[in-house]
Amino acid sequence: MTQTLLVNKSDFADVALVSTDEAPLADGFIRVSVGPWALTSNNITYMAVGEQIGYWKFFEPKAYGINMDGFGRMPVWGYAEVTESNCEGVSVGTMIYGFLPITQSFDMKPVKLTPLGFQDGNDHRTALHPVYNGYTFIENDPSFAAHRDLQPVLRPLFTTSFLIDDLLADESFFGAEQVLLLSASSKTAMGTAYCLKQRGNIKVAGLTSEGNKAFTQDTGFYDDVYTYDTITDMNPDVKTVVVDMAGNGKVMATVYEHFEENILYNCMVGKSHWDGAPPRTPKLGAPPVMFFAPDRVKIRMKKWGGEGFAKNLAALWLPFCETAKDWLSLEESHEVTDLLKTYKDFLDGNASPAKGYLFKI
Ligand SMILES: NC(=O)c1ccc[n+]([C@@H]2O[C@H](COP(=O)([O-])OP(=O)(O)OC[C@H]3O[C@@H](n4cnc5c(N)ncnc54)[C@H](OP(=O)(O)O)[C@@H]3O)[C@@H](O)[C@H]2O)c1
Known part of the structure; x- marks a missing residue:
């Protein structure tokens, strides 16, 4: 049986x-x-x-x-x-x-x-x-x-983090000054923030729930951490790329209303807030673009080859795993x-x- x-x-x-x-x-x-x-x-x-x-x-x-x-x-x-x-x-x-x-x-x-x-x-x-x-x-x-x-916990998520960071850097952050990650306490978001932080040329901000704010801040992966009810405390003039792990229509609507046309790209990755209404197409700001990790893997495999892909991933994966003992x-x-x-x-x-x-x- x-x-x-x-x-x-x-x-x-x-x-x-x-x-x-x-x-x-x-x-x-x-x-x-x-x-x-x-x-x-x-x-x-x-x-x-x-x-x-x-x-x-x-x-x-x-x-x-x-x-x-x-x-x-x-x-x-x-x-x-x-x-x-x-x-x-x-x-x-x-x-x-x-x-x-x-x-x-x-x-x-x-x-x-x-x-x-x-x-x-x-x-x-x-x-x-x-x-x-x-x-x-x-x-x-x-x-x-x-x-x-x-590995079972972080490997599938970090591969996505690595690929999101790679996409954003490859596109020169779509001209933005900061990357704002939603559901910032999620492992996929933290891996992304970690990779972005290593680059040192882009501000990394996180949005999370009140209960997860201290944890998210303590990781040290984010320059700034805000909660879902303090979105309007952020500077709306900063040109921003959004990486959305939450998929929460209400949160995303507030983010769009706040930053308007200063949202230059919205990378729609996940739906950790799985039971919330999905985000709608905004009046102002770049509309969401779905991110599907296997599609990006295909693009990078073609350019780097299997060995190159594994080497580039390992260069960030191993040090990221080292940080895990702290959080x-x-x-x-x-x-x-x-x-x-x-x-x-x-x-x-x-x-x-x-x-x-x-x-x-
Ligand atoms: N597109 C792709 O290829 C791809 C690949 C990998 C992962 N993803 C997606 O990324 C998202 C994060 O995944 P993960 O495994 O990294 O998550 P995780 O580490 O398990 O994330 C936990 C966080 O998600 C939020 N959360 C979880 N359940 C919730 C609920 N029921 N209601 C409200 N908030 C909730 C909370 O964050 P906050 O309090 O910070 O909101 C929580 O701290 C998922 O939707 C996943 O499918 C997509």
Whole structure:
């Protein structure tokens, strides 16, 4: 038997833990034991945009023999260990990293095998984005040598941070004097602020909630930190690029009303305020442009090549991980009750930005 967590796609607070029998492993497949993996707001956003971008399709319960209409599986990033193998070239005991369902174990069909990893060629996944279908053999990839515990929490987010910083610098900050990050306490925002700060040629401001202000300030990644109810304290004459991790229509409307045409670019990255109304097209100021990390990866891979990309990313990733000991404490639990409580905290906006939550059920 294996346990898996299902979420009602039209009411994320409604979850079900179901147990299913494990069928004999098919030819060409591997079975993996899942975890530890990380939970952050990014995973809630995968569900919030699940229909639009297709995140529900990766681990669609029906494709794994689980029938519960209206329910889906929230994807997470983390590690898994191969426990059974009917696939030549992948042996039992191998540790992998990639996109996972919240479950105890599941089966994958490795294709396009290289010494560094494989793609899951399971039928229902072949039409989905390859970035999310790729799995890394962590012992063979030098980028997993350090900070192994931190990687599930920060790796998928920091890659996005690095790419946003790269885009803004590549465009000479669209002529702006400052970058203003919304949901400044989020890990994706902090990674972006960290990268921007290293450049030293642009002011970095953050917008966050009152309860997360002190934490955000204490990281030292921002020149200034404001709260959602002090937006009008900012100087409206400063030419500004917005990086929006919050996706909160009300907050964004106030930001536009305040800066008007001085918003020169709005990089729409996330929706950590997942249940708020989405931002509307502004009367004045540059309209939002959606940022999808895999698209930017493609552009940079073409220009830098795989090795160049890895080298440029590592130059910022490793020192960023070093900073984490000052602002992030990791907690790992194998208890379903802890998982359900933390999941609810993320839904309600009560999870601590100072914690990295790891699970294995
Ligand atoms: N487009 C892409 O390719 C891409 C890639 C990576 C991440 N992202 C997005 O970036 C966003 C941040 O993700 P993350 O994993 O870095 O977040 P995180 O570290 O888990 O962020 C936590 C912060 O988000 C805010 N928050 C979380 N849940 C909330 C709720 N229910 N109500 C109100 N505020 C809430 C709070 O920040 P404040 O108090 O500061 O608002 C909280 O401190 C997500 O929407 C994610 O999907 C997008």
